[in-house]
Amino acid sequence: MIKVLILAGGKGNRLRPLTVNTPKPIVPIANIPFLFYQIEQVRKAGLTEIILSLSYQPRKIKDLFGDGSQFGLTIRYTIEEVPLGTAGAVKMAENLIDDTTVVMNGDILTDLDLQTVIDEHKRRQAAVTIVLKAVRNPAAYGLVETDQDGHVQRFIEKPKEDEITCDTINAGTYVLEPGLLKYIPADEEYSFERAFFPTILQQHERFFAITTDAYWLDIGTPFKYLQAHYDIMEGKIALPNFPGTHQKAERTNFSGALIDKTSLIETDCQIKPTAVIEHSVIGRGCRIEEGVLVRKSVVWPGTRIEKRAILDGCLVGRNCVVGEAAKIHDGKILGDKSIIADYSEI
Numbered sequence: 229m230i231k232v233l234i235l236a237g238g239k240g241n242r243l244r245p246l247t248v249n250t251p252k253p254i255v256p257i258a259n260i261p262f263l264f265y266q267i268e269q270v271r272k273a274g275l276t277e278i279i280l281s282l283s284y285q286p287r288k289i290k291d292l293f294g295d296g297s298q299f300g301l302t303i304r305y306t307i308e309e310v311p312l313g314t315a316g317a318v319k320m321a322e323n324l325i326d327d328t329t330v331v332m333n334g335d336i337l338t339d340l341d342l343q344t345v346i347d348e349h350k351r352r353q354a355a356v357t358i359v360l361k362a363v364r365n366p367a368a369y370g371l372v373e374t375d376q377d378g379h380v381q382r383f384i385e386k387p388k389e390d391e392i393t394c395d396t397i398n399a400g401t402y403v404l405e406p407g408l409l410k411y412i413p414a415d416e417e418y419s420f421e422r423a424f425f426p427t428i429l430q431q432h433e434r435f436f437a438i439t440t441d442a443y444w445l446d447i448g449t450p451f452k453y454l455q456a457h458y459d460i461m462e463g464k465i466a467l468p469n470f471p472g473t474h475q476k477a478e479r480t481n482f483s484g485a486l487i488d489k490t491s492l493i494e495t496d497c498q499i500k501p502t503a504v505i506e507h508s509v510i511g512r513g514c515r516i517e518e519g520v521l522v523r524k525s526v527v528w529p530g531t532r533i534e535k536r537a538i539l540d541g542c543l544v545g546r547n548c549v550v551g552e553a554a555k556i557h558d559g560k561i562l563g564d565k566s567i568i569a570d571y572s573e574i
């Protein structure tokens with residue numbers, strides 16, 4: 229049976245302080261824990277067996293998804309005491325793997341059709357198939373060079389400026405034949421990007437690439453995390469179909485407040501008259517007072533924003549208090565329980 233292993237053990241350092249209490253795989257995207265988006269992607273492809281490969285704060289993730297039966301799936305877990313790297317994590321799951329396996333980075337928001345990738349992998353009788361995406365700035369990713377027939381020629385993780393020879397990068401989805409796990413040493417740190425792929429190339433295994441034009445975003449930096457929200461609000465990527473997790477802004481619920489059509493407001497919020505919400509996502513149970521302006525921002529549950537405060541292009545964690553007339557500027561991130569003094573500007 230084909231299984232999908234989701235690599236979800238990274239620490240999410242680039243999203244700190246948001247990931248201090250919330251591991252990156254379950255940071256809310258439009259008020260829905262991120263892994264739901266990937267699980268939906270798996271479900272849509274008709275696949276039902278998932279392995280979640282965890283290391284950082286695994287309990288929080290396990291509690292949310294359990295054995296998967298409530299979603300009509302089977303979810304199993306592997307937990308690394310010490311992170312083993314992307315390929316080391318797959319090696320750890322070897323006893324759960326007996327067939328073609330899909331491996332996904334656990335921080336990619338995409339509507340890529342996995343079934344098409346698997347079909348293409350089988351058609352070419354590939355040992356490994358990697359999905360590629362053309363991007364503007366390959367330096368932040370793994371650069372992948374191919375020939376005209378889609379054979380992978382070179383893999384350079386986080387290339388330097390003078391190493392950038394093309395614009396196609398590793399989109400963080402692979403299909404692997406189980407026999408290839410023999411190239412990954414057990415019980416030690418090993419990376420797909422820096423060790424496994426170069427080895428596969430050296431061994432002349434059948435290593436193919438498929439370039440996708442699906443929506444694709446790595447949510448792992450503050451800028452991209454915000455971008456994911458803007459893209460959802462602009463309808464570039466759909467919300468997963470798990471009922472009851474989000475609510476579109478209904479102006480009528482908050483009479484006297486000005487909420488634009490794109491904003492998403494979770495349940496149990498109080499938004500006072502004269503508050504203005506533009507192109508933003510507000511988590512459950514937030515309280516937003518008179519005269520507040522929230523623009524292009526994401527606010528996690530339980531936060532209170534006092535009168536006339538202004539938030540513009542920022543990320544606000546859980547249970548924060550933004551004081552009266554405080555101004556929070558573009559790109560600022562407030563960790564959970566931050567308290568911002570009245571009239572301050574940051």
Ligand code: GDD
Nearest residue numbers: 235236237238281311312313317333334335369370398446
């Ligand atoms: N279980 C486990 N153990 N998971 C891990 C580990 C580990 O030791 N290290 C990283 N991960 C998970 C992360 O949680 C994340 O979901 C995924 O593996 C990729 O790690 P990132 O830290 O987000 O890597 P990146 O974004 O810098 O680069 C990777 O993704 C790019 C696409 O976004 C590479 O695969 C690049 O080649 C690729 O282009």
Ligand code: MG
Nearest residue numbers: 333335446448
């Ligand atoms: Mg990433």
